[in-house]
Amino acid sequence: MEDLVSAFGLLARWDVLLALMIGSIGGVIIGAIPGVGAAVAIAILLPATFSLDPLVGLTMLLGIYGSSMYGGSIPAILINTPGTAVNALTTYDGYPMTQRGDSRRAVSLAYSASFFGGVVGILCLILLSPALAWIAPHFGSREIFLAALLGIVLVVLAHRGQIFAAGMLASFGIFLGTIGLEPIQYTQRFTFGQTWLSSGVDLIVVVLGLFALSQAFLLLVEKDSSPQAQPLTGSLFSGLKELFQHKRVASAASGFGVVMGMIPGVGEFTAQFMSYTYAQKTSDKPELFGKGSPEGLIASEAANNAVPAAAMIPLLALGVPGEALTAMMLSVFYVHNVIPGPQLFQNQMDFVLALYVAMLVLNVMVLIFLLFSTNLLTKIIQIPTRFLGIVILTLSFVGVYSLRNSATDCAIAAGFGVLGLILKRLNLPVVPIVLGMVLGGIMETKLRSAMARVKEPLDFIDRPIAAFLFITILIVIALHIRTMINEHKKRMPDEDHELHDTQLR
């Protein structure tokens, strides 16, 4: 209780509230614009948040993370173009509703389901806190090493049909993290005698290149377009009432979001798939799914909005990010010398609770903002894509250059921008590179410190949590191989789709 009071004390500052407001409203706007996702915005804003108080910086980034999916549902429903990658499933039922003249109802339901999912996710996080605070100190170096290894394995296996490419890119990410002067024996690694490589490849430079600059280059080279969305008429409050008629679907979808969000490397897509399948199987009108089913829309939006809060669990409790956005946030913690992990829960529980409460407040702010300004957002969607490219390029400069005023950093970022553009065009995933860089560094440090106390190889997994994680890794790989064999035997035809369209990130 003391921690909760202290958490409110931390939040009751004008700068934190302002950051929360800018982050949440900015996130909605960014999410609503097709072609710019939360990843681009967070990458650009990261260096600017370094000069802010850690809570101010983090609430701003959390605001963007938690609210972009709300905004992304607007173009998904109105013009059949998801605002962010995780709104793709929303187009299945949202756009058919628009086509039959139910756009207001669809948007209203999407907001309500998003709010429900977001709040359930945060409540689960708050309720799980005592358990996390109890279990987190049991994670030593070897457990954190195995958790990071599990994250890498999952992020590779999650890219079915592109596992080789995902494995190659994750390994590349781990390699990038090793370049430069290593801190133990002080030897140079892959610097080729170049002084500019001695300090290594900065994660933020890579992130800005892969997410922001690549998107700017892509938009500038592609043909110009300007999406058109019809304004909505009438009140958007009705969805809140209608959501209660589908509370079972909304609760199950949020539950899937929470569970999948907690597992590194899995996230929104799997949560949405499971909740959508569940909703369809248990519906009275399964034939309506894909043709404008309100339940389908709720399943998609409640699941994806429950993920951000859950994704904070491995980050805060173990210091192990499970996806790209939390990986970026990790750098904010490090810059301010706040080390996420077991100690954070023991020593700064009020800080952790303040982040939870901030997420709760941001969901309320976003809902209120959206209920009154959706029509304004339908105008913002119409920004021509090449103009958007110019804006992103200008903003990317601030992001990279303000780090250490280095033209070399800008050149490296531009190089990664071209790599990101190629990956996006090939529809290959960018996330494994970023997670490889972050988790690779964690694995190197933790393996070194863990092995100092390990005499026999089996000692490494002689503690319950380490053994559990090790067995989980083996089971995940075994299950994957079994599924591949089964699918091969059934000769299931491949169908191309753009659900994972990397260009939307």
Add this chain to the structure above:
Amino acid sequence: MIVKIKTLKQLFQRNRRPGNLFFAGVFLALALFLLVQIPHQTVWKSGAKWSAQPALWPAISIVGMTLFASLNWTSAFVSPKIAGRWKEISFWLLSLEYVAWFMVYVALVPKAGYLPTTIVFAVLLAMRTGYRTKKMLVCAALTAVVVVVVFKAFLQVKVPGGQVYEYLPDALRSFMLTYL
């Protein structure tokens, strides 16, 4: 095209695009080059534990890169050819023009100052990308001003003042150096 997802396989499936074989080949070549460089670019310290060897993680990552890049290239090589490879590669190369724009912008900011360079950059780039109307060019200039004011004046990010600011009168110079 978005198809209806019915199975987990369909959910995670990402099909190949034109240019995939070329990219797979380039990446494999990079992995092989790095593999050959391991003995020259890393050190194996005698007496140190294997887990504390500086060469361990570069070796693990490069071996992983080589293994997966070989499988990826083989998979691309044995798959049916997708038309449009060179058109796709030329698209990638077109992005280099904007890399050049970006690097010129980076080089000019410390000399001509953040605000003037950003305005000129945004307006010229808007013209280059086909916007000729007065409205769009004014929008580009205004966007540049907003970006500079928000980041330099309000958020106080570290972007150095331009050398040309030195020629301004004292009062204006210090204002420009601090805020714009």
